[in-house]
Amino acid sequence: MKTKLILFLFFIFPTxxxxxxxxxxxxxxKLEDVPQKAIDYISELNLDTKIKWYKExxxxxxxxxxxxxxxxxxxxxxxxxxxVLEDIxxxxxxxxxxxxxxxxxxxxxxxxFDKKKxxxxxxxxxxxxxxxxxxxxxSPNVRPIKTVTINYEVVAKVKYDxxxxxxxxxxxxxxxxxxKAIIVEKNxxxxxx
Amino acid sequence: xxxxxxxxxxxxxxxxxxxxTMPVFxxxxxxxxxxxxxxxxxxxxxxxEEESKFHQELVDLATMVSKKTNFNTMLAIGGLIRYRNEEWxxxxxxQYTIVxxxxxxxxxxxxxxxxxxxxxxxxxxxxxxRLSSIFPLTGEEVNNQEYYFKLNNExxxxxQGSSHDLxxxxxxxxxxxxxxxxxxxxxxxxxxxxxxxxxxxITSWVCINWYISL
Numbered sequence: 001m002k003t004k005l006i007l008f009l010f011f012i013f014p015t016x017x018x019x020x021x022x023x024x025x026x027x028x029x030k031l032e033d034v035p036q037k038a039i040d041y042i043s044e045l046n047l048d049t050k051i052k053w054y055k056e057x058x059x060x061x062x063x064x065x066x067x068x069x070x071x072x073x074x075x076x077x078x079x080x081x082x083x084v085l086e087d088i089x090x091x092x093x094x095x096x097x098x099x100x101x102x103x104x105x106x107x108x109x110x111x112x113f114d115k116k117k118x119x120x121x122x123x124x125x126x127x128x129x130x131x132x133x134x135x136x137x138x139s140p141n142v143r144p145i146k147t148v149t150i151n152y153e154v155v156a157k158v159k160y161d162x163x164x165x166x167x168x169x170x171x172x173x174x175x176x177x178x179x180k181a182i183i184v185e186k187n188x189x190x191x192x193x
Numbered sequence: 194x195x196x197x198x199x200x201x202x203x204x205x206x207x208x209x210x211x212x213x214t215m216p217v218f219x220x221x222x223x224x225x226x227x228x229x230x231x232x233x234x235x236x237x238x239x240x241x242e243e244e245s246k247f248h249q250e251l252v253d254l255a256t257m258v259s260k261k262t263n264f265n266t267m268l269a270i271g272g273l274i275r276y277r278n279e280e281w282x283x284x285x286x287x288q289y290t291i292v293x294x295x296x297x298x299x300x301x302x303x304x305x306x307x308x309x310x311x312x313x314x315x316x317x318x319x320x321x322x323r324l325s326s327i328f329p330l331t332g333e334e335v336n337n338q339e340y341y342f343k344l345n346n347e348x349x350x351x352x353q354g355s356s357h358d359l360x361x362x363x364x365x366x367x368x369x370x371x372x373x374x375x376x377x378x379x380x381x382x383x384x385x386x387x388x389x390x391x392x393x394x395i396t397s398w399v400c401i402n403w404y405i406s407l
Contacts, residue, residue: 025337
């Protein structure tokens, strides 16, 4: 009975559950300001593409990001402030999320919000740094080895109870929402008046 | 405000040379149920214009209430009271804005209609379209404590009695985002009017805008 009640509340009030607040400031980094560990990892990948370095400052932590375009896909390789690899993200189209997962993701949005508009979708790979290197040798449609965890990051504008909000959601490979954050949008008053 | 009113507006036209001030104070506040409130105070003081000396040209006070109608669109209505040459003018304003995100930056399309009333004149009807874009001067997007460049291009078609006119405005501006709630801009407001019924009139102004959000 208790489990049923929890499930009931989960489905009825999904949007009321806890969501972090995400405020990010991103700016370009010179190569000399990038941790050597991160530079070494990118060198090992042998991508032979142009790499742009960024620092992303959040509310309580900052990360280093290497962005590049490889085989027509946009990649973002994220490190912590010391240069330890955190994850690799690849931009993709929302419609290209595998059907078995996207049906659950769609269902989540349908039951949680009145409206949604997807702004950006990324596939996120986490795991051992050597295992993550194999991503670049495989076609994006091929799943890397099992030790690599796959999640889908969806940034969407949602409408709930008459309010519009930009949010970031993380779904796992089973289609369950595992994390969400409200993105603090910048004020647009200087464009309106 | 002392700082703002001390900034000079400089302008010229085919017939006149203008020197003056045009500070604009813009106040924004969130209301309940997704509504927003905007108040704008604008004054123009002519410092020099041919033979006339310093005088207050006009004082405008406008207030608007807006609400998001979709993810990127906003509808606003409001009014303006203007005091100019010892006369009062009253204006009703309707506004529809689309704000787009382009590569982390913003672009807006603003459609506006307004009607101006005065006891001794016909009603003036205006139809306006403004395209605005913001470009960061450092980094990928405009963050706090950073400068940005803003470009406004507006087309204003007006009708009053049997006359009508088109005015084109091009306003390049340099802004400083002190915080999300506090921005200061300095720009050049170029206005090209009398396209249709008489000789072209060109006016350029140095303007300053201060945006505060509560």
